[in-house]
Amino acid sequence: MSLKVKFHSLFRIKLKSRGHEYQLEDEIDVMELIDLLDDDYDGYFSKKLLDAGEISPGSIILVNGENVIHKDGVKTKIKDGDTVTLFPPSAGG
Amino acid sequence: MGKIYEYQVLRVNLSNGEISRETIAGEKVKKFLGGRGLASKMLYDEIDPKVDPLSPENKLIYATGLLTGTAASTGGRYMVITKGPLTGTIASSNSGGFFGAEMRFSGNDIIVFEGKAEKPVYLSLKGDQAELKDASHLWGKGVYDTTDMLIEEFGDEKARVSCIGPAGENMVKFASIMNEKDRAAGRTGVGAVMGSKNLKAIVVKAGEKQVEYFKDEMMEVVKKQTKTLKEDGVTGEGLPALGTKVLDNVINEHGAYPRNNFQYGTFDKVEEVSGEALVEKGYLQNNKGCYGCPIRCGRHTKLPNGQEGEGPEYETGWAFGADCGVSDLNAIVQANFLCNDLGLDTISAGATIAAAMELYEKGYVDKEELENGPELTFGSSESVTYYTRQMAYREGFGDQLAEGSYRLAESKGNAELSMSVKKQELPAYDPRGIQGQGLNYATSNRGGCHVRGYMVSPEVLGVPEKLDPQELKGKPEWVKIFQDLTAVIDSLGMCLFTSFALGLEDYTEIANAGTEFEYSPEEMLENGERIYNLERQFNLEAGITPDQDKLPKRFDEPLPDGTFRGTAAKYREILPEYYEVRGWQQDGWISDEKLSEMGLK
């Protein structure tokens, strides 16, 4: 299956990358995706997105636009063709 | 002199030139805090809520917050309170920068302007002297020139200036008041009231600081709070790096990023105009901060043509960008600089052009009316700069735009094409994607506004906790608490952005450290509730009745795109519960019992 990851905000600016695409054998969940990203980006994403194994306050992980907090959190399944969007804590007004 | 317990009021009668001083102390300060709260109480007590906002009978009050000028983190804010010409509601616009702190240092905690000057004047505050001076030579000048000329004339480059531009002079219904050139008390048309009084500016430089606000006890709390703000992901990292414009992609991905006058909830060209683009295109130079601010969310930008200034903020970038279908970041930044110099609220300016574009495309505005101006079609970057300038000077079609989107659309026979609440243009969040925000829009005391209870924070950003944006249960309580807490933060003179990291307990602690008062957190929140009720009561007496607690009809239709495609606004379902939570009558009016309970009767 294929999945697309989009980086925004400080992720994009610090990593100088707009995202990453993965081709995988099996379906994965959000936690497994963070592990994959950690391998590619030197442990960066778990540090920024997680707090004691849960999504840290203010970090935003969307699967096809929907915040995974209102789905199964880090256990939310990612399917073929999905887009995952990642934001570090962000706010404004 | 030590902690704060009283307010020094400077009263300036512009009609006869008399200037007098008075003091407010004790319970009134304790219960209404300062700034927005205390000044709203004064306005309510001193004017008939039914007055014409642009008549001499209206008053214009400059007020520092309870902790403005102290060591409190972000404690530099001042507010302008008056009856607003755009909405007819009570208006309170809040600005950062350094003017507010200087005003406090000068011993003028509140300045009340009454009547109307015969000729243009400005108020000069030098040390403990207050003097009205002729401003004929400044009339017609932009904010930048006015600021430079006044500082020169004053003879002290450390003087601070708060002034209006041509838009305020021409009583554009959404004219702003600007300080340090780029900082705005932006919304609700406070600049038009200033213009109606022939008051161009205030320039202030304190002699010695009048009060010592840096007591050890306060410093301890300040240090702790500064540390919290610095360590928080939002206030310590996100806001300093990208400012509020970090939100473009967040809100767009969420499907609540209004495009083409709220006809859609996503913008396919967001990558061209986002905060990230501002960095990647090399426009962003560095960040700037207001008085006492460890967050420093301000942006200094420079365009390829060499033009420099501050901004754009998220709202501004959206109003001239996605809301007008425009993806030319250069034009958007230029429109922003124009608004700062002409003294216009960027949200209402951009959103009024967006409404005009829809009116034009649907045939409600004729080409002839544009008098050779560019065609008002969505996506026209030429239009946003051209008509921004025109509306400030009320030239050509700009004269109609200067009345705001509601009056414009109404005059064309289709008021529903104005995306406004109580005649003020909505900001950059589609309420169909953020239901609590919809309820807040409908019940905000100054009409369409996001900073009267920023429900986007819990519903989208997950701060302080993540709420489901489509869930209705519990939202009325959340909206009430956010509205009341915001009234507290404003009235304290701190920046609303601190609330991404600080909570009620923190605000109570800093107020206790900086003032003679001892508040419990419950009392502090009740102060906010009192202020909210007072503003509501003013509006009710002004004739803004509860049937105005509503959104434009467009939001009863489902969103056509994005994550929440097919969803309409549901605030009507929870409005009765909101009234109940507030302790108001079923019909939305406030009973005498509730008013006495709040100490308002």
Ligand code: SF4
């Ligand atoms: S957070 Fe931004 S707006 Fe608020 S006080 Fe600091 S610099 Fe000013």
